Amino acid sequence: MVRWGMVIDLDKCTACQACVVACxxxxxxxxxxxxxxRSGRQIAWMDIVVKRLxxxxxxxxxxxxxxxxxxCVAVCPVGATYKREDGIVDQDYNRCIGCxxxxxxxxxxxxxxxWHAPEWPETYRNYLNPTVPVRPAGVVEKCTFCVHRIxxxxxxxxxxxxxxxxxxxxxxxxxxxxAVSSSVDVLMRRLLEKGDEVVEAEDPSRWEDFDFxxxxxxxxxxxxxxxxxxxxGDLDNPDSVVHKLSRSKRATRLFEExxxxxxxxxxxxxx
Amino acid sequence: MAETRPRYSPTPFTRGSAxxxxxxxxxxxxxxxxxxxxxREGLAVTGLNRPAAWGAYMANFVFxxxxxxSGTFISAVIRLLKLEWGKPISRVAEILTxxxxxxxxxxxxxxxxxxxxxxxxxxxxxxxxxxVGWDVIVLLFYLLMSLGYLHLSVVPDAxxxxxxxxxxxxLYNFLRYDWVGEDWQVHLLENALKILxxxxxxxxxxxxxxxxxxxxIMKSVPTWNDALMGxxxxxxxxxxxxSLVVLTSALVRWRYRLKDIMTDxxxxxxxxxxxxxxxxxxYFFMAETFTVRYAALEEDIQVSQFMWVGLYSPxxxxxxxxxxxxxxxxxxxxWRSFKTAVAMAAIVLPAMWVKRVLIVVPGLLNQLRLSTVQxxxxxxxxxxxxxxxxxxxFAGLALVVYVFTKLFPPVPAWELSGVRKLKxxxxxxFSLKSVFLAWxxxxxxxxxxxxxxxxxxxxLGKDSALYLYAVRLQELQIFHTPSLTNTPxxxxxxIVVLSGLAVLLFRKIFHGS
Numbered sequence: 001m002v003r004w005g006m007v008i009d010l011d012k013c014t015a016c017q018a019c020v021v022a023c024x025x026x027x028x029x030x031x032x033x034x035x036x037x038r039s040g041r042q043i044a045w046m047d048i049v050v051k052r053l054x055x056x057x058x059x060x061x062x063x064x065x066x067x068x069x070x071x072c073v074a075v076c077p078v079g080a081t082y083k084r085e086d087g088i089v090d091q092d093y094n095r096c097i098g099c100x101x102x103x104x105x106x107x108x109x110x111x112x113x114x115w116h117a118p119e120w121p122e123t124y125r126n127y128l129n130p131t132v133p134v135r136p137a138g139v140v141e142k143c144t145f146c147v148h149r150i151x152x153x154x155x156x157x158x159x160x161x162x163x164x165x166x167x168x169x170x171x172x173x174x175x176x177x178x179a180v181s182s183s184v185d186v187l188m189r190r191l192l193e194k195g196d197e198v199v200e201a202e203d204p205s206r207w208e209d210f211d212f213x214x215x216x217x218x219x220x221x222x223x224x225x226x227x228x229x230x231x232x233g234d235l236d237n238p239d240s241v242v243h244k245l246s247r248s249k250r251a252t253r254l255f256e257e258x259x260x261x262x263x264x265x266x267x268x269x270x271x
Numbered sequence: 272m273a274e275t276r277p278r279y280s281p282t283p284f285t286r287g288s289a290x291x292x293x294x295x296x297x298x299x300x301x302x303x304x305x306x307x308x309x310x311r312e313g314l315a316v317t318g319l320n321r322p323a324a325w326g327a328y329m330a331n332f333v334f335x336x337x338x339x340x341s342g343t344f345i346s347a348v349i350r351l352l353k354l355e356w357g358k359p360i361s362r363v364a365e366i367l368t369x370x371x372x373x374x375x376x377x378x379x380x381x382x383x384x385x386x387x388x389x390x391x392x393x394x395x396x397x398x399x400x401x402x403v404g405w406d407v408i409v410l411l412f413y414l415l416m417s418l419g420y421l422h423l424s425v426v427p428d429a430x431x432x433x434x435x436x437x438x439x440x441x442l443y444n445f446l447r448y449d450w451v452g453e454d455w456q457v458h459l460l461e462n463a464l465k466i467l468x469x470x471x472x473x474x475x476x477x478x479x480x481x482x483x484x485x486x487x488i489m490k491s492v493p494t495w496n497d498a499l500m501g502x503x504x505x506x507x508x509x510x511x512x513x514s515l516v517v518l519t520s521a522l523v524r525w526r527y528r529l530k531d532i533m534t535d536x537x538x539x540x541x542x543x544x545x546x547x548x549x550x551x552x553x554y555f556f557m558a559e560t561f562t563v564r565y566a567a568l569e570e571d572i573q574v575s576q577f578m579w580v581g582l583y584s585p586x587x588x589x590x591x592x593x594x595x596x597x598x599x600x601x602x603x604x605x606w607r608s609f610k611t612a613v614a615m616a617a618i619v620l621p622a623m624w625v626k627r628v629l630i631v632v633p634g635l636l637n638q639l640r641l642s643t644v645q646x647x648x649x650x651x652x653x654x655x656x657x658x659x660x661x662x663x664x665f666a667g668l669a670l671v672v673y674v675f676t677k678l679f680p681p682v683p684a685w686e687l688s689g690v691r692k693l694k695x696x697x698x699x700x701f702s703l704k705s706v707f708l709a710w711x712x713x714x715x716x717x718x719x720x721x722x723x724x725x726x727x728x729x730x731l732g733k734d735s736a737l738y739l740y741a742v743r744l745q746e747l748q749i750f751h752t753p754s755l756t757n758t759p760x761x762x763x764x765x766i767v768v769l770s771g772l773a774v775l776l777f778r779k780i781f782h783g784s
Contacts, residue, residue, distance in 0.1 A: 040320030040649065071491060077403035078388075078396040097392055098314075098384020101403060103324040104635065107491030113324065113384065116315035137313035138384025258490055 002086040002181050004145055005235035005263035006222070007245040008061055011270055012229035015059040019046045019221035019230060023063075026146060026220035028132050030118040043112040045143035046221045058269070061230065063221065064089060064110040064143035065254065065262030072102035072111060081140075086177075087235075087263060088145050096139040103140060107255050108262075111142045145232070146219035153217040154180055163214045165190070181234035184217065188233050188241050191215050191223070235263060284677065295670045302663020305656045306381065314384055316656045323635045323651035328382035330627040331661055334511065335375035335668075336410075336482045337504065337623070341512025342368025343417040344475035347468030356540045359533040359682045360520045363672075365424065366681075367512075367519060368417040370671035372410060374664045381660050399725040402485045408721050409478045412714070416471045419710040423463055426450050426703060427685035430693055439678065449702045452692045456703060463707040470714070479504045492634045493570035494563065503555045510548040511623040517541050517616035519672060521609075523681045532682055535609040542612035546601035549619060553594050570637050577633045582650075586625050593622030 023046035024031060036042040049062045070089045073081050080095035081102055103111045117137040120128070128134065131148045135141050156162035157170045157179050169186045170179035215223050222230040233242035245251070250267040309316050319326050342364040349357030383389040397404050430447035433440055450456060480501035486492075487500030497503075517538065524533040563575045578587045597615035600606055636649040675681075685691075 040322060041315070042321075071489075075401050075403075075488070077398055077401040077407075078392045079398050095388075095392065095396065096385065097389040099379075099382065099389070099403060100324040100384070101401070101485075103321070105489055105491060109321070112321070114313070115319070116313040136385075137315075140384075255491075 001236060002177050002234050003236040003263065004066065004087050004150070005233070005242055005246065005265065006063065006145070006219075007231040007242050007251075007265045007267060009229045009231070009245070009267040010058070010060070011250075011267065012227040013059065013061055014227045014229075015048050015061075016226050017048055018224045018226050019061055020044055020048060022046075022220045022224035023143070025127075026129055026132070027144075028118070028128050028134050029141075030120060031124070041113075041115045043114070043141070045110070045112070045141070047110075060254075060266065061221070062108065062110065063145070063264060065108050065260065065264045066143075066145060068261035068263065069259060071105040071107070071258075071260060075101045075105045077101065081142075084147075086150075088147055088150075089142070090144055090147055091140065091142050093133055093135050093139050093141065098138040098140065100140065107258055107260065111140050113140050114138060146221075149217050149219060150180065150184075153183065156217075157183065165214060166217070181237045181240070185233050185237060185240040185242075187215060187218055188222075188231060191218060192228055192231070192241065288677065292670075292673065295666050295673065298666035299663055299670060302660050302666065305659035305663065309381070309656055309660075310386060316654060318651055318653045318657060320649075320651065322637075322649040323632060325382070325631050325635060326651050327628070327653045327657040327661055328378050330624070330631045331664060332375050332378040332382070333482060333504075333630065334624050334627045335371040335378060335664070336478065337508035337511040337627075338371040338515050338668075339368045339375065339413065339417075339512065340475060340479055340505070340508030341516045342366070342371075343413075343420050343468075343471050344368075345512065345516065346420070347471045347475075350464060350468050354540075356534075356537045358686050359529075359537050360516055360541065362424070362679075362681055362683050363520045363523055363676075364512075364516045365417060365421045366672050366675045367515060367668075369414065369421060370668045370675075371515075372414045372417065373671065374668050376410060376414075377664055377667070378660075402481070402488060405481045406485060409474065409481050412718070413471075413474050413478045415714055415717070416467060416474055419714065420464065420467045420471065423460060423467070423707060423710070424683055425679050426460065426706075427452065427457075427690060428680045428683070431684065431691060432679070434693060434695060442678075448706055450693070451696070452690045457690050459703060459707070466711070476505060479508045486630065486634075493568065493637050494559075494574045495634050497559070499555065499559060503559070506548065506551045506555055507623065507626065510545070510552050510619060513541065513545055513548060514616035514619040514623065517545065517612055518620060521613045521616075523676060527676070527681060529682060532687060538609045538612040539607050542601050542607050542615065545612065545615060545619070546598060549594050549598045549601075553598060556591075556594070574633050574637050577636065578629060581633075583629060583633055586629055590622045590625050590629065593618050 023029065024044065027045060029043050029045060032042045032044075046061060046063045049060045051058045051060055066087060066089045068087065070081075070083055073083055073089060076082075077099060078095055078097055080092045080097070081089060082092070083089050098113065100113055103109075103113060114135050114137050118134060131152070153162065153166070154176060157166065157176065160167060162170070162183070165186060166183040169183040173179040173182050219230075219232050222232040231242055231245060233240040235243055235246060237243055245267065246265045248267055250270065251265050252268055253262045253265055255262075317326065317328075345357070346361040346364045346368075348354075349361055380386060380389065393403070393407060397407065399405075426447060427450055429443045430450040430452070433443035433447050483500035483502075483504035486495040487497055490496045520533055520541075521538070524530060560575070563571045567575075577583060597619055600611060601615055632651055636651060
């Protein structure tokens with residue numbers, strides 16, 4: 001069984017907010033502005049959160065934790081939010097009645113309400129992502145681990161339209177689930193290795209055969225992270241990068257005492 | 272004893288009444304306009320924001336729920352304990368319950384982002400696992416019980432009014448059923464009201480407990496996650512409800528000149544209850560504050576600081592003073608009178624509304640739970656829209672009470688001045704017995720319905736299998752319309768049909784041939 005999770009290495013995070021912008025662009029989140037910031041109505045599925053510590057501040061990139069025991073799912077009166085079989089806590093925008101019980105129940109504050117209809121500058125409207133629905137006023141929305149990208153990966157593997165590196169991996173695995181799990185891991189490794197290589201490469205011919213679109217199966221924030229601090233994958237797959245990093249001594253999770261079993265794992269900054 | 276009391280006679284509809292009615296309608300109209308604006312613009316017109324996702328509407332909802340405790344619950348207790356002094360205020364209490372439950376439901380509808388979806392989806396997709404599910408169910412039952420109780424207790428008065436004649440005699444004739452004031456009818460009615468009263472008491476207690484649990488189960492919000500919440504809400508509800516009953520009764524007594532019927536003695540007795548409840552509430556308040564201040568988690572302390580010395584501290588101190596004053600004043604026997612009872616109720620009532628705000632908002636505004644860049648100083652300031660809707664719902668409650676007291680006696684006249692034998696023969700469209708049976712069967716059938724639904728959704732796996740199937744369909748992005756086949760309601764229907772068949776089979780076997 002796939003169990004999607006994310007590891008966030010705080011040693012590598014530079015708080016550059018590339019993930020925040022990439023998420024907004026990918027998921028049709030309204031850009032917002034100073035007014036929204038001040039009134040506490042800014043929507044940012046992926047957000048950089050300032051955590052006050054005894055000595056200074058820590059910056060946490062904070063997506064939805066996709067808890068194994070999500071308090072938001074338990075309290076939803078109409079089943080608009082639900083946990084998928086692969087562990088992603090998804091939101092059905094057409095079912096949501098906007099009662100905001102989930103916002104109150106969520107200890108991580110990752111659920112966002114559309115106080116008014118979303119607004120974009122006119123020039124921007126042409127660049128909205130057609131694969132993600134635009135939410136109306138009065139519903140709650142949240143990070144979905146870019147579930148549409150994962151679904152497209154499944155779709156492309158089934159139709160053999162995926163890039164060769166993914167199809168080669170899919171050949172080896174027995175089921176679709178395994179195929180998706182291992183191909184995401186392969187893409188993740190490629191992002192971690194090749195991505196750095198690309199940045200460092202002086203000779204353009206070294207990355208001529210490299211298809212950047214392959215990496216677009218990964219969540220938008222992970223894909224765009226400049227420090228390679230965000231690592232996505234199947235926590236239950238023992239060969240995956242995420243699984244290995246989640247066993248690190250630095251690994252910790254937010255508010256573990258609440259028993260929500262979050263699937264976003266932070267690697268603490270080394271002293 | 273009953274004969275010594277003066278009779279109640281209906282008051283005419285004067286110009287003053289018309290002006291008051293128009294004023295109430297104007298306020299309600301203004302609130303409706305504000306609601307329309309909110310529906311058009313979204314909840315952006317309110318002061319709500321991300322840490323403070325709930326605000327004035329939720330506080331109003333809890334307040335109205337607690338007001339509803341006053342009525343049918345107190346009325347049923349008065350009836351079951353045969354408290355003579357309580358009878359004059361029981362009618363006011365019952366109508367306050369009905370009105371405040373309606374306003375509570377309305378305030379929840381103000382609060383949701385998608386009004387039409389809330390109205391359709393909660394019945395169709397409602398989940399019994401959600402606190403909203405519990406609250407909607409209990410609220411509907413409490414409303415049904417209160418309506419039934421009020422309906423039945425009004426029958427003899429409607430019969431008396433139908434003999435007076437006038438423009439509304441058709442209405443009174445319909446509502447008197449086959450009432451002629453025979454002894455067996457009085458006996459039947461009193462027993463019926465007792466039965467409804469006995470059933471109402473646990474429902475009323477659950478109503479307030481469940482409302483407390485909406486907050487009590489939120490483990491992420493400091494100071495909410497508290498086992499005390501249910502009992503705390505019940506005591507708060509008794510106090511709030513009682514003070515509104517005292518105030519409304521005083522108004523009714525002044526407006527309808529009922530000084531001889533609603534005696535000072537009744538108010539003195541009520542003021543004793545008021546003293547007991549406010550002392551009990553102070554005790555709960557102290558218990559809550561003490562444990563938090565002495566030994567609590569960091570975030571609990573933070574909320575407490577916010578309440579006692581922070582932005583909301585004037586409200587807290589005001590609330591505390593308004594609870595201490597009545598507790599002290601009403602403890603002194605010499606000071607207990609009609610006037611002090613009304614004055615103390617007038618002090619308690621607004622303080623209890625403020626307390627609702629203090630329950631809802633400070634917990635949400637705490638800084639410790641991942642304060643973000645965007646909301647560096649969490650804050651909540653209500654806007655004009657929220658104020659208009661709040662005032663409008665109070666006007667709505669007043670409207671319900673006022674129209675009712677204009678149509679029917681604001682006191683149970685038949686209980687106070689004895690039952691009269693009526694001269695005219697009733698139209699007897701329905702009999703009183705069948706009306707009572709209709710209420711009893713209707714309420715127990717719907718209780719069975721809800722019970723079967725809950726058991727089936729909880730029993731058949733995590734969610735019901737069909738529900739999961741519906742979710743699956745949505746994962747696959749297959750559009751579907753709400754229908755019985757993909758909701759928990761199908762399970763419900765199946766169980767109701769099966770139990771019906773079982774009953775038939777049972778009768779066939781044991782009573783057959």
